[in-house]
Amino acid sequence: MSAIGITLQPRPTDASVDHAIQAIVAGASSAETCNTDLASGPWDFDSRPGYGPGSSMGDVIPTGSPRQGELPQEYRDASEAELAARIVAAKATLGDRVVVLGHFYQREEVILHADYVGDSFQLANAALEHPDAEAIVFCGVHFMAETADLLSQPEQSVILPNLAAGCSMADMADIDQVEECWEQLADVYGDMDATDADGLVPVVPVTYMNSSAAIKGFVGRHGGIVCTSSNARTVLEWAFERGRRVLFFPDQHLGRNTAKAMGVPLEQMPMWNPRKPLGGSDAQTLDDARVILWHGFCSVHRRFSVEQIERARVEHSGVRVIVHPECPMEVVDAADESGSTDYIRRAIEGATEPTTFAIGTEVNLVQRLAADNPQHEIFCLDPVVCPCSTMYRIHPGYLAWVLEGLVAGEVRNRITVPADVADPARLALERMLAAKPPAAPAADWENAS
Numbered sequence: 001m002s003a004i005g006i007t008l009q010p011r012p013t014d015a016s017v018d019h020a021i022q023a024i025v026a027g028a029s030s031a032e033t034c035n036t037d038l039a040s041g042p043w044d045f046d047s048r049p050g051y052g053p054g055s056s057m058g059d060v061i062p063t064g065s066p067r068q069g070e071l072p073q074e075y076r077d078a079s080e081a082e083l084a085a086r087i088v089a090a091k092a093t094l095g096d097r098v099v100v101l102g103h104f105y106q107r108e109e110v111i112l113h114a115d116y117v118g119d120s121f122q123l124a125n126a127a128l129e130h131p132d133a134e135a136i137v138f139c140g141v142h143f144m145a146e147t148a149d150l151l152s153q154p155e156q157s158v159i160l161p162n163l164a165a166g167c168s169m170a171d172m173a174d175i176d177q178v179e180e181c182w183e184q185l186a187d188v189y190g191d192m193d194a195t196d197a198d199g200l201v202p203v204v205p206v207t208y209m210n211s212s213a214a215i216k217g218f219v220g221r222h223g224g225i226v227c228t229s230s231n232a233r234t235v236l237e238w239a240f241e242r243g244r245r246v247l248f249f250p251d252q253h254l255g256r257n258t259a260k261a262m263g264v265p266l267e268q269m270p271m272w273n274p275r276k277p278l279g280g281s282d283a284q285t286l287d288d289a290r291v292i293l294w295h296g297f298c299s300v301h302r303r304f305s306v307e308q309i310e311r312a313r314v315e316h317s318g319v320r321v322i323v324h325p326e327c328p329m330e331v332v333d334a335a336d337e338s339g340s341t342d343y344i345r346r347a348i349e350g351a352t353e354p355t356t357f358a359i360g361t362e363v364n365l366v367q368r369l370a371a372d373n374p375q376h377e378i379f380c381l382d383p384v385v386c387p388c389s390t391m392y393r394i395h396p397g398y399l400a401w402v403l404e405g406l407v408a409g410e411v412r413n414r415i416t417v418p419a420d421v422a423d424p425a426r427l428a429l430e431r432m433l434a435a436k437p438p439a440a441p442a443a444d445w446e447n448a449s
């Protein structure tokens, strides 16, 4: 089994967040979870309007999003060991016909079956290494499966084991709202394709990888570009070479943290709230703006706080605090370092002396890093066990169901991006690849949430 990022070895300690939650619910652990419903199977929430328990439990799945059908009872009733055996058997039968991809934030019981483990863009690239595989099973969230579909061969099927595994941050930039925003900005700036005396257009749209294919397509059609959490600065520099301003979506925090580090003053970064006229701003502020930040955020990373960092420093002398740039600015400023999931992994694995790390990112990755690196003390800044709700919707039961479907000749839960969206979305991704600094190693741009 090969993996990007994490080598899958037997864990010295249990990396399973699910086991930790089951222990809490059973009263065998004094730890705290944000919702004891996490101990239930995700199928209990497939027919409900929200993402279910976890960090995104207050977020509602948008109308029109694909909905997961009922998972057959046999997969709900099967034990963890039975499901693992069925997955192993189905993968053995399918052989090279299938590739299973596992995002860093997936639960351990799914990751154990992944052929590749990484962030969303690493995994999309991993799929490219298998052009002959009939199916790519993407254990992640919806926008990741879309990106894999954009980059894979037309005859390959990209499968999302549970259709309810969306991303509440990606949902916050709806294509209709973005189109409306663009029209309102055109009312302020005039012709959006016209260049000024410096050869700059009024606005270049930049979208984070964590966005729908429709948004990537919008960006591609309007001269814009995609970024990841580790190449955001390179991409903003690319955009400022072409535009007077940047419209950045959906994650305000990544946009703000990156632009601030580049020296853009906060007063030149107004927020665009899609529910308000002119985004809640005014024409003068928009005229002065350098980066217009979409009102989006990640429900996982906004749980981290300055107070948690202060407490970690009090309780763990010499602790090294690393947070993800999707965290709020105050948290990034208070941390020792910030960086993508892969940056965090490399920082831990590169530490030559036993070190205490406090990490501000999704708990499944943190717990796995702790299990894989027993020479260090590694803990999640958030003391409450609260995984990403949307990632948590992928349970081994769904993985077994889609794999056994393939064995039976049935493609379940295929994700397909229509051609009119795919072509400009691919263009926006290609611009990102071309914007990569020539001397940079691949790991510097192959990172997303």
Ligand code: SF4
Pocket (backbone or CB within 6 Å): 056, 105, 141, 166, 167, 168, 169, 170, 210, 298, 299, 300, 301, 362, 388, 389, 390, 391, 449
């Ligand atoms: S961790 Fe945040 S950005 Fe990533 S899938 Fe979950 S909600 Fe979306």
